[in-house]
Amino acid sequence: MSIAYILQKNNVQPRAHGNAFQATNPVLYSPSMSVIEVHNLTKQFPLPDGETLTAVDDISFAIEKGEIFGLLGPNGAGKTTTLEIIEGLQKPSKGRTAVLGFDSLKEVQKVKQRIGVQLQSSSFYDYLNLGEVLTLFGNFYPEQADPDELLTIVDLTEKKKSLVKELSGGQQQRFSIAVSLVNNPEIVFLDEPTTGLDPQARRHMWQFISKINSQGKTVVLTTHYMEEAEVLCDRIGIIDHGKVIALDTPEKLISDLEATANLSFRLEKDVSAETFNGIEGVLESNKNGEGVYRLKISHASVSLPPLIQWAEQNNNRIRSVEIVRANLEDVFLHLTGSTLRE
Amino acid sequence: MLFRDKQALFWSLAFPLLFLVIFGLFNFDAPTNFSIAIIDEAQSEQSEQLKFQMLDLEIFTETEIASREEALETLKDGDLDGIITIPASYGQFEGVEGAAPEPSVFSVTLDETNQQSAIIVSVLNQFLNELNLQIASAPRLFTIETEGVQGQEVKYLDFLMPGVLGMAIMFSAIIGIAVGITRYRERKILKRLMATPVKVQSFLMAEVGSYLFLSFMQIALILGVGRIFFGIQVYGSYFYLILVTLVGTIVFLNIGFFIAGMSKTVNTAEAMSNAFTTPMMFLSGVFFSPDMLPGWMERIVDFLPLTSLLKVLRGISINGSPLTDFPYQFALLGGWIVVSFVLAWKTFRMDRA
Incomplete structure (x- = not known):
């Protein structure tokens, strides 16, 4: 059985293309199309008892333009930490990441201008309505999308004058996706966009994410729902204990199993x-x-x-x-x- | 955001006014009056006359009470401030020639828990001294004339108003920033802002700006209500008053950011803010002068930012002093701005796990 897709040691990979960002699949890999590059990324946190927790352990991969890329793994696997380092919200302990060719650490402003971010369970100001939040966040960027259009994408047009706290859980999740699109970004990061939603709302959300992707935006998401990853993602990185242990299309990952x-x-x-x-x-x-x-x-x-x-x-x-x-x-x-x- | 939360805004404006209204209701400046029962054991013409003279002072109001027992009962209930007993021997000393007469002993019964009742004793004492002098026909050699150094009559509310001003901006700035920012952090709003290209400094300056504006509204309201409804006099420049209050706001905002940096949860932020503000409110002399504190404590209290702020505000408001009268206080406030800024800078983080 071929276990080439299993990255037991992620950085020890055939480098037939002469590129350190070679991910997993030589067929899908194309260096000219990578919009995100993660290179030997390590993140360690000091624990109160003096030990260090290695949240992300020397991982490398690349994300291609226009795909929906999913980081799949259990809670605490290092998905969010990886995402936040790429977004420039956390500093890596080792290694580096680049977004659209800009270093997440050294050119963080350029990175932030070009990406849209939905954080896991973040909220917005209580006393602004949806339209005002979108306008406020839009003002942080040089390029702004039209708030009405954004609300249309996530089906919240009639809620424009409502306060965020008046929305249901599913609506709030959808709204935070709309906020992530205020700068008309090339890449959208969604951290567990469907966690806490009922199955119906989750399916609804998948439609919105597909819609956003069909507009040419690269979508990077994390999830611990394997069904979500399977349905939604073009490629999946399976992450466990801070390591990417497999990276491929869902079909390939399954068909590569000995027992299909x-x-x-x-x-x-x-x-x-x-x-x-x-x-x-x-x-x-x-x-x-x-x-x-x-x-x-x-x-x-x-x-x-x-x-x-x-x-x-x-x-x-x-x-x-x-x-x-x-x-x-x-x-x-x-x-x-x-x-x-x- | 600050101004959208209308309830919170209302209370931060109304709270200091509440102090002004409550203290405005207490009439600290009116002459005190004590209701007393006079038990006349002498029952003579002289003792009757003495009673009239006593009540003539307009500091005592007599309550007619039949018996000593009933009077004691009324005193315990708090409806009476004191009982003065004129001894049976009163008025009989005239009969004794040559030798100094035995003094007639007046007795005063008081409720020890009534703080002001001690004044009854000193008033009566003075009254009897005066009486002694009159009867002995001794010449009056010394006398006192009181004169206010301020050149104008200062009412308690005039003293209170700058205190309330300082207190109001201290509470709204420290608690507002400490709790507000910690809540933003707890709810990951700060982190969400960090994910945009907006600069941390721009966000913080916006917060500072809105709180300075809130301070300005508080000042305007307190000065306005004080002037219109309570006739509080400001003898100095309104402009200086506003300027100095805004300087104080900056100190308190920095302290607020420092607390926001120290505390991980909103509950901690609230507790820490109270620990900073409440002792300062009492020690720095919002309601009464800190002169009553023991000397060593007073020297510590002198270093508190609110103490300096209130000294300057009272100086301007009551004495009409120019800003140049307070180099020490301004140096101290400047020091506080620097120290609190450095502390805030060192501890403040936009996100915290």
Whole structure:
């Protein structure tokens, strides 16, 4: 199995293109199109007990123009810290980042002028209405988008005269995305844009993010919802304990898994789970207390025919068959040995 | 933002006025009056005459009470300030020739918890001395004439108003900045601003500007209400008064930023602001002069910014002094501006984890 996409040591990569920012996938990588470059980035925080916490541990990657790039990982993996260093809000301990060719540290004003930022759970002034907040924030930039247009994008036109605190949670999230667009930025950073939203509002939000992306803006987001990453992102960096452990398109990450499907079924006559280890393409097999067999298989087309054959030969009957395609959760489990959620 | 929160704005303007109104209701300047019961044990013509003379002073008002027991009861209830007993021996000394007579002993019964009642004793004492002198026909050799150095009558409210002025700007600047900025930080508004190209200095200057404007409104309101409703006299320049108050505002704003830098939560900011402002309000002499403090304490209190500010404000308002009369106070205020600015600069952060 090829594990080329697994960046166990992120900076030790084939440098066939002679560029330190070579990320993961030689096919997608194109140096002329990178809008964000992260180079050997490390961030350490002193802890109260005198230890140091390494929030970001020597990571490198590049983000291409026009894509939706997702940093996927559990809470505390280092997603927000990475984002805030790129945005110029935090200083790196080591390494450097660049946005549109401007250094996030040395040319921070130029970076800030060209990006839009939505912070995780930030709020705005209580006593300004939406239109006024957009005008106020617009005044901080040389180039300003029209507040009415911004409200149209996030479907809040009729709330223009409302105060921010009068909005629902989902509306506030949408509004903070609108604020991130006040300077008509080339790149938009969204830090957990759907955290705390109900499933419907989350799907609604995905539409807005796609809409923004379709206007030619590069979108960089963080999330700990693998479904979100899978649906929304062109490419995903999986981040855990401060390291990028995989970076590719969702499809590639999944198809690169040895087990691309999970097969589950019941049997008329119970047998031991080990029975199936001999069947072609079965990588792992187990049985739960309710008599449900679960097999991790490389491909359904490889393993299904011999399984049916086995049942016929042994006078058994297979019931309630379910084949579920592997998802990013399986990728994360495979890479880290733990699940994404908590 | 400051002016959008209309409730908060109203209270920061109304709060100092409240002090002015409350203290305006107390009539500190009117002559004091005590209600007393006079128990006449002598029951003579002379004692009756003495009683009239006593009440003639217009400092005592007699309450007619039948018995000593009833009088004591009324005194305990607080409806009476004191009981004066004229001894039975009063008026009988005339019969004794040659030798000095035994003094007649007047007794005064007081409620010790009534602070002002001690004045009754000194008034009575003076009254009896006077009486002694008259009866002994001794020549009056010494006398006192009082004269105010200010050349004008200063009422308590005239003294209070500059105090309220200083207190008002201290409270609104320190608490406003400390709590306001900490709240912005806690709610990540500061961080959001940091994500824009706006400069930290521009944001802070805008905050300072709006608080200076608020101070100006407070000054105008306090001076206006004081003048119109309470007839408070300002003998000096209004312009100096405003100027000096704004200088004080800058000191307090710096202290506010310092507290905002020190505190991680709004609750801490509130507690720290109170720890700075409340002792200063009492020690620096908003309501009464700090001269009553023990000497060492007074010297410490002299260093507080509000003390200097109030001295200058009172000087201008009450005496009409020019600014050049206060080099020490201005040096101290200048020092405070520098020190508090450095402290604020060292501790203040836009974001804090």
